[in-house]
Amino acid sequence: MASRGMITARSEAAGTVSSRRRDRWNRYLAAYLMVLPTFAFIGYFLYYPAYRALTGGFTHWDGFNDPVWAGLDNFRRAADDIIFHTAIKNNLIWAAIEIVLMVIPAFIIAALIFHVANDRARYIYRSVFVIPIIIPTIVTILLWRYFYEGDGLINVILQRLGLDALTRFWIGDPDIALYALALMGFPWVNAFNMLIFYAGLQNIPSEVMEAAELDGATGLRRLFTIEIPMVASQFKLLLILAIINSGQNIVTPLVMTRGGPGYATYTVSYYMYESAVDYGEFGYSMAIALMLFVVLIGLTALSQLINRD
Amino acid sequence: MARASTTLRHMILVAVALLALFPLALLLLNSVKTELEFSKSPLGLPSTFTWHNFSEAFDYVIRPIFNSVVIVTASVLGIVSIAAMSAYAFTFIRFPLRRFLFVMVFVLLLIPAVLTLIPLYLQIKRLDFFGISDSWGGLILPYIAGGQAFSIFVLRTFFGSIPQDLVDAARVDGASEWHILGKIVVPLSIPVLVSVLVINVVPIWNDYLLPSLLLSEKYRTLPIALVSLQGNAQTHSSSQFGILMAAYVIACIPLAILFTFLMRYYVQGLTSGALKL
Numbered sequence: 001m002a003s004r005g006m007i008t009a010r011s012e013a014a015g016t017v018s019s020r021r022r023d024r025w026n027r028y029l030a031a032y033l034m035v036l037p038t039f040a041f042i043g044y045f046l047y048y049p050a051y052r053a054l055t056g057g058f059t060h061w062d063g064f065n066d067p068v069w070a071g072l073d074n075f076r077r078a079a080d081d082i083i084f085h086t087a088i089k090n091n092l093i094w095a096a097i098e099i100v101l102m103v104i105p106a107f108i109i110a111a112l113i114f115h116v117a118n119d120r121a122r123y124i125y126r127s128v129f130v131i132p133i134i135i136p137t138i139v140t141i142l143l144w145r146y147f148y149e150g151d152g153l154i155n156v157i158l159q160r161l162g163l164d165a166l167t168r169f170w171i172g173d174p175d176i177a178l179y180a181l182a183l184m185g186f187p188w189v190n191a192f193n194m195l196i197f198y199a200g201l202q203n204i205p206s207e208v209m210e211a212a213e214l215d216g217a218t219g220l221r222r223l224f225t226i227e228i229p230m231v232a233s234q235f236k237l238l239l240i241l242a243i244i245n246s247g248q249n250i251v252t253p254l255v256m257t258r259g260g261p262g263y264a265t266y267t268v269s270y271y272m273y274e275s276a277v278d279y280g281e282f283g284y285s286m287a288i289a290l291m292l293f294v295v296l297i298g299l300t301a302l303s304q305l306i307n308r309d
Numbered sequence: 310m311a312r313a314s315t316t317l318r319h320m321i322l323v324a325v326a327l328l329a330l331f332p333l334a335l336l337l338l339n340s341v342k343t344e345l346e347f348s349k350s351p352l353g354l355p356s357t358f359t360w361h362n363f364s365e366a367f368d369y370v371i372r373p374i375f376n377s378v379v380i381v382t383a384s385v386l387g388i389v390s391i392a393a394m395s396a397y398a399f400t401f402i403r404f405p406l407r408r409f410l411f412v413m414v415f416v417l418l419l420i421p422a423v424l425t426l427i428p429l430y431l432q433i434k435r436l437d438f439f440g441i442s443d444s445w446g447g448l449i450l451p452y453i454a455g456g457q458a459f460s461i462f463v464l465r466t467f468f469g470s471i472p473q474d475l476v477d478a479a480r481v482d483g484a485s486e487w488h489i490l491g492k493i494v495v496p497l498s499i500p501v502l503v504s505v506l507v508i509n510v511v512p513i514w515n516d517y518l519l520p521s522l523l524l525s526e527k528y529r530t531l532p533i534a535l536v537s538l539q540g541n542a543q544t545h546s547s548s549q550f551g552i553l554m555a556a557y558v559i560a561c562i563p564l565a566i567l568f569t570f571l572m573r574y575y576v577q578g579l580t581s582g583a584l585k586l
Binding site for chain 1: 314322329391397402417421427432453487539553557560561
């Protein structure tokens, strides 16, 4: 009797151990099955292409036949390529303008809305600044192309104001075209960024705000001593996104100017696109992409180091 | 003093809001003008209503709008279902390689899309085998991949706020992980799932490069059609701005409808505080 009891007890104990182990393995299996679709998709459509991009720069490749190893040929070519140098210069100017315009107006508007006293008014302001998102990006680009034309809206307005001397073909003048493209989209309140800043402001503990008020810190002083430091993590995220974005200006020059006049609005990524799509030089195109990638990652890392303290 | 600064605040906000809404107003006003009226006063109120602009533009953009709606809908549904599974596994299950795999997803946020544009195009072309590279599927599948990182990131943050006890209790009761995901976590997360859905709509709806490389006339999306309409209008000796503007107005309608009903989710999704570093 006693021995039978012992055997049962032992086998029960063994049963729980093995069933626990089975549970654990079932859970692992479920986890791997759950992440499998994500990794199948990103593996085929993102990681493999990224691998091709990173290695393709070291080959001569027309996109159809097998790539032929080229060592550093493409990079040497880029070092002497005047168009590439122009594209870098343009891209740096454009990026400096774009990063400021992506982040600052969105933050100012978010801060202004945040201090509106009335709940309902705050909600309405937020919604109003989100409304322009319904306009497709391509429509904004096409519309601004019309604004900048010789008989476009900006010149019409200037003529009405009697400022005929200032009128010009904004995207046809090589000294101005790049700035015209970079400054497109006035008043530059990016809804996505504005809402992220707004979220950051909302998360400032109310005690901090009250303490600031007691100390008489309002307006600009409060802005610099409390609000900007307290949304630092949002600034960091949006700065990274803005840096990465600033390397991706293809569609605007493609649709507005085809990089012209001359090479005045070539960006690095537009040149990369053109090399592959129009000239079939995939190897050279990938070498440009690789250099762009390294610079963007470097800038992102640098912005995080500077932000650290 | 306080009152004056409040007034000033409202004045600035209203002024900037009007400037931000100006392009939309301009499109609406000019979409009903005749060619002559447009060239005489692009800023004035319309004196005539030329509905003809809309009927002509409608015929031109309706098929591309249909293509875009199909592609966007399938893509965002695919993104959210797949991302929700991964986010669940990353949040609630401790499994070997979990951290490594999560970092592998997170790193994707740092890879600029232009880097992979050309090889991605070639990669989609390889699917010609299944006959999908020039059709809706040729875009839907890469878009599903592209939406993963951001969506998993947001969903994981939200899932993290669901009490772990709830999940553990269900496990003790013998519920499988799939059951917990489907019957507990997803029902609790409907608002954030809708937010992720809506946030993903915008970049896919606006994408120009990938469809321009891939699609023939039959499957082309709205942004491609609008660019080629603009090209046509310019090559015709009489430019047709009214029709262009009408086409742009029609192009705004689908997102206008979406945001009429779901703007709340867009705003909440981004103001939930999940997005920071």
